[in-house]
Amino acid sequence: xxxxxxxxxxxxxxxxxxxxxxxxxxxxxxxxxxxxxxxxxxxxxxxxxxxxxxxxxxxxxxxxxxxxxxxxxxxxxxxxxxxxxxxxxxxxxxxxxxxxxxxxxxxxxxxxxxxxxxxxxxxxxxxxxxxxxxxxxxxxxxxxxxxxxxxxxxxxxxxxxxxxxxxxxxxxxxxxxxxxxxxxxxxxxxxxxxxxxxxxxxxxxxxxxxxxxxxxxxxxxxxxxxxxxxxxxxxxxxxxxxxxxxxxxxx
Amino acid sequence: xxxxxxxxxxxxxxxxxxxxxxxxxxxxxxxxxxxxxxxxxxxxxxxxxxxxxxxxxxxxxxxxxxxxxxxxxxxxxxxxxxxxxxxxxxxxxxxxxxxxxxxxxxxxxxxxxxxxxxxxxxxxxxxxxxxxxxxxxxxxxxxxxxxxxxxxxxxxxxxxxxxxxx
Ligand SMILES: [Zn+2]
Numbered sequence: 001x002x003x004x005x006x007x008x009x010x011x012x013x014x015x016x017x018x019x020x021x022x023x024x025x026x027x028x029x030x031x032x033x034x035x036x037x038x039x040x041x042x043x044x045x046x047x048x049x050x051x052x053x054x055x056x057x058x059x060x061x062x063x064x065x066x067x068x069x070x071x072x073x074x075x076x077x078x079x080x081x082x083x084x085x086x087x088x089x090x091x092x093x094x095x096x097x098x099x100x101x102x103x104x105x106x107x108x109x110x111x112x113x114x115x116x117x118x119x120x121x122x123x124x125x126x127x128x129x130x131x132x133x134x135x136x137x138x139x140x141x142x143x144x145x146x147x148x149x150x151x152x153x154x155x156x157x158x159x160x161x162x163x164x165x166x167x168x169x170x171x172x173x174x175x176x177x178x179x180x181x182x183x184x185x186x187x188x189x190x191x192x193x194x195x196x197x198x199x200x201x202x203x204x205x206x207x208x209x210x211x212x213x214x215x216x217x218x219x220x221x222x223x224x225x226x227x228x229x230x231x232x233x234x235x236x237x238x239x240x241x242x243x244x245x246x247x248x249x250x251x
Numbered sequence: 252x253x254x255x256x257x258x259x260x261x262x263x264x265x266x267x268x269x270x271x272x273x274x275x276x277x278x279x280x281x282x283x284x285x286x287x288x289x290x291x292x293x294x295x296x297x298x299x300x301x302x303x304x305x306x307x308x309x310x311x312x313x314x315x316x317x318x319x320x321x322x323x324x325x326x327x328x329x330x331x332x333x334x335x336x337x338x339x340x341x342x343x344x345x346x347x348x349x350x351x352x353x354x355x356x357x358x359x360x361x362x363x364x365x366x367x368x369x370x371x372x373x374x375x376x377x378x379x380x381x382x383x384x385x386x387x388x389x390x391x392x393x394x395x396x397x398x399x400x401x402x403x404x405x406x407x408x409x410x411x412x413x414x415x416x417x
Contacts, residue, residue, distance in 0.1 A: 035389060035392070038400075045304075045396055048306050049307065052306075128302075129305060
């Protein structure tokens with residue numbers, strides 16, 4: 001597999017964690033309770049840590065003189081290939097949990113498979129990250145159950161969030177050209193094959209949470225191709241402004 | 252399961268032993284298990300460290316501290332961060348666990364007990380203040396990524412529990 005496409009493949013994984021980490025970071029000091037605030041920002045920190053490993057690897061194999069910061073901060077909106085799900089705003093706590101829950105279950109399955117990759121560095125990152133994502137998944141699933149099987153209001157809010165966010169789930173299982181090439185090279189994960197397990201795992205939690213699994217005919221995607229929703233621009237301007245204002249500064 | 256050989260040169264060991272985790276000053280980085288090898292190759296001290304959690308901000312500081320300590324001891328050094336094999340709480344030494352407990356952080360238990368504790372199924376995490384196991388989980392995420400927050404039902408003391416990572 002050529003280096004440029006391998007980098008594209010790596011960004012396809014890393015960008016999801018980067019953008020979700022940024023969204024969670026927005027909650028620093030704004031969580032509904034101190035414990036939840038700390039939990040969400042700890043998850044954000046884990047995701048950023050994982051992203052650094054991916055970006056450092058991408059910078060290392062890049063033939064251009066690139067650093068991890070270039071990948072994080074100096075791309076334009078169209079160059080980010082995260083799924084639409086992770087860029088959705090922190091509308092309310094149920095949305096924050098719903099987004100996390102729908103992503104964590106995917107993330108867990110992805111990393112689990114990535115451990116079998118022929119690329120040693122990706123295997124190392126996957127093994128390390130998987131331990132952390134197990135905690136994320138447990139946290140978000142617990143909250144889905146707690147809110148779903150909670151008060152009338154918390155149940156209704158959790159259901160609304162799941163219903164609204166459900167239309168972004170299909171994109172998780174779309175295969176990009178970079179994916180295709182990475183799969184053929186024995187490096188990448190065939191995400192399409194994860195869908196049945198994902199739906200079964202997610203449904204199990206929803207049932208326990210006394211929530212309904214949405215039945216949707218229409219799904220939205222585009223993020224993997226760099227076509228993002230309106231809120232992505234705001235997120236990036238917030239994330240990039242320091243680096244744009246003071247070029248070359250390090251995180 | 253994560254039995255991995257650690258090579259620390261006898262010459263470098265006393266220097267590294269002095270360096271502690273910046274967030275847990277009582278815990279030496281050797282007892283924390285993040286130093287995977289330390290050897291002198293071509294007059295340069297080559298150190299390999301592995302992160303506890305991916306985003307652990309202490310790793311950069313630990314790297315700098317190692318370089319500084321070695322420099323003061325007269326060594327040129329190179330610190331490399333390695334990801335594989337991934338760090339495990341099983342690598343914390345007995346001495347390290349005792350240091351944690353004395354510092355007020357309950358040390359990690361074995362994987363099975365850890366799971367029961369974090370799911371709130373059994374009261375087994377010992378309060379670091381009074382020793383009672385009549386404690387409850389407040390949050391799976393504590394003051395740093397590696398800890399969970401507990402509270403003692405007997406003496407009411409809140410305390411951190413170092414989560415199991417294997
Ligand atoms: Zn107590």
